[in-house]
Amino acid sequence: MQNTLNDQNPGAAPSFRELVAVFARIGALSFGGPAGQIGMMHKTLVEERRWLSEERFLHALNYCMLLPGPEAQQLATYIGWLLFGVRGGIVSGLLFVLPGLAIILGLSAAYVLYQDATWLAGLFFGLKAAVLAIVVEAVIRLGRRTLKTTFLRCVAAAAFVALFFFSLPFPLVVFAAGLAGYLMTRAGGQQTQDGVAKGDGPPGAKTPDVARTIATLVFWILVWQSPVLALWAFGAPESLSSLFAFFSKMALVTFGGAYAVLAYVAQVAVADYGWLKPGEMLDGLALAETTPGPLVLVLSFVGFLVGFREASGLGPVTGGIIGGLLVAWATFVPSFVFIFAGAPLIERLRGNALLSGALSAITAAVVGVILNLAIWFGLHVLFREVRHVDLFALAGFGLSVPVWSSLDPIALVLFAASSVMLFVLKLGMVPVLAISAAAGFLAQIVLIQ
Incomplete structure (x- = not known):
């Protein structure tokens, strides 16, 4: 149709x-x-x-x-x-x-x-x-x-x-x-x-009501969180469960796209969990900026590193792929919910x-x-170099300025x-x-x- x-x-x-x-x-x-x-x-x-x-x-x-x-x-x-x-x-x-x-x-x-x-x-x-x-x-x-x-x-x-x-x-x-x-x-x-x-709605669309909306919401939330059951059933390493839980929470507060959360994720991943080494988030951002798709795919880079280093018993590369896929699932499935x-x-x-x-x-x-x-x-x-200039520090007024050379x-x-x-x-x-x-x-x- x-x-x-x-x-x-x-x-x-x-x-x-x-x-x-x-x-x-x-x-x-x-x-x-x-x-x-x-x-x-x-x-x-x-x-x-x-x-x-x-x-x-x-x-x-x-x-x-x-x-x-x-x-x-x-x-x-x-x-x-x-x-x-x-x-x-x-x-x-x-x-x-x-x-x-x-x-x-x-x-x-x-x-x-x-x-x-x-x-x-x-x-x-x-x-x-x-x-x-x-x-x-x-x-x-x-x-x-x-x-x-x-x-x-x-x-x-x-x-x-x-x-x-x-x-x-x-x-x-x-x-x-x-x-x-x-x-x-x-x-x-x-x-x-x-x-x-005025225009047509999607094929087969029905007039929304409270019950239908709640049922749709519950179904897709269950789909979103289904990896939790899979991780438990297969006895996955605790690091992967912590990874999925953390990025599920991040998916609900990532207003403004990737740059709104990268600094926070980098801090938590490096300082709190010890998942990444200093500077590795910037390397991941460079990779994400040169690939198609949403910039928040850089978060799958974090997941890959966690799975590669900490998913014991799975093999480094296999663990990395699973970690990257878990982060992607936690990050992108909520879009279908919304x-x-x-x-x-x-x-x-x-x-x-x-x-x-x-x-x-x-x-x-x-x-x-x-x-x-x-x-x-x-x-x-x-420009190869861009810096931020604070014009009125107390008022938070500033702008990004290129280094012309x-x-x-x-x-x-x-x-x-x-x-x-x-x-x-x-x-x-x-x-x-x-x-x-x-x-x-x-x-x-x-x-x-």
């Missing part, structure tokens, strides 16, 4: 096979963190394939931005659920993660066996420059289509300033934007959005004026969030070339990524020689 969620292009409904193929490709090419991944899904699903309207995509994104955990994977799950129900959500959510998970486990094995990951920098050098161009394009496109009023433009600007200059907590910024939109709509002031488009239990309620409230006002303001804040992520990502792609001219050229291919030549995303990756790899070979 096909399902269309684009009122402007009702003939664009995909088959289930097409959904699988497209999300397999997105999962394999989703470099650049949440900004790049959201931009890639928008370009593929809204612009190129036209499976969803702009309004449906942003409605789903707004909800995912309010949740703990990897918002890009949650968005992929939500879109799959919209198109093909639970089976679509499971497939799209898994395909978004599995390619990167397989790669990070392989790289983690290479890291612990050979203790050298520097060769990876050249392999993905060009991809980062191309992804930066895709992120810039996403910010411009979303800004033009969503910031239609002065109020929304002010919300986007305020969100950017709060994140980039003051480093305020991500959930605080999003909730503040939603509250502002709610109050503006309630007061009958300036309209925050032209209206919410979507399958919460999305039906969110869809039912699409026509609610007050909710629409709040979510449209969150959309504007998301533009500021993605702009902040784009600048952060751009600084680290184009560390500008990477090759990265700059690749970014400029990728931008020309996207904005001027109008090439597709895959050709741009392929050309930039090949050029970057060749450039690294020349430099090494």
Whole structure:
């Protein structure tokens, strides 16, 4: 059964096979963190394939931005659920993660066996420059289509300033934007959005009620925690049980993505549990930044090291793989809990004026969030060294500043070339990524020689 969620292009409904193929490709090419991944899904699903309207995509994104955990994977799950129900959500959510998970486990094995990951920098050098161009394009496109009023433009600007200059907590910024939109709509002031488009729900979807929602929530929580029973039944080492318990708790508080929890995880893993040596978390982050998929896959690197070193009786590599998979399960399965239990309620409230006002303001804040992520990502792609400057220490006011002498001219050229291919030549995303990756790899070979 096909399902269309684009009122402007009702003939664009995909088959289930097409959904699988497209999300397999997105999962394999989703470099650049949440900004790049959201931009890639928008370009593929809204612009190129036209499976969803702009309004449906942003409605789903707004909800995912309010949740703990990897918002890009949650968005992929939500879109799959919209198109093909639970089976679509499971497939799209898994395909978004599995390619990167397989790669990070392989790289983690290479890291612990050979203790050298520097060769990876050249392999993905060009991809980062191309992804930066895709992120810039996403910010411009979303800004033009969503910031239609002065109020929304002010919300986007305020969100950017709060994140980039003051480093305020991500959930605080999003909730503040939603509250502002709610109050503006309630007061009958300036309209925050032209209206919410009507559309079909997912195939076979039933009107949500309290009993159904609770049953869905309980079922997926049991699925999420099922490894506990497996670990007990097979007499797994205590280190693996502690690992799964710790990251299950982390999955419920990881607002704002990977960078919101990496410092805490590094501290606990090094100081409290002794799982990692100082500096190894940075090595894991470098691996995760060069692979597709959510950046929180770096947590599977931690799991691999714990299993490799402490899962006695399983063999180092086997223990490492099990540890990495346990962390991935604890981290990503909650996304299915949040979507399958919460999305039906969110869809039912699409026509609610007050909710629409709040979510449209969150959309504007998301533009500021993605702009902040784009600048952060751009600084680290184009410059070898970036430092944080505190302007008013007591007020917490500061910003990231590049060391201009560390500008990477090759990265700059690749970014400029990728931008020309996207904005001027109008090439597709895959050709741009392929050309930039090949050029970057060749450039690294020349430099090494």
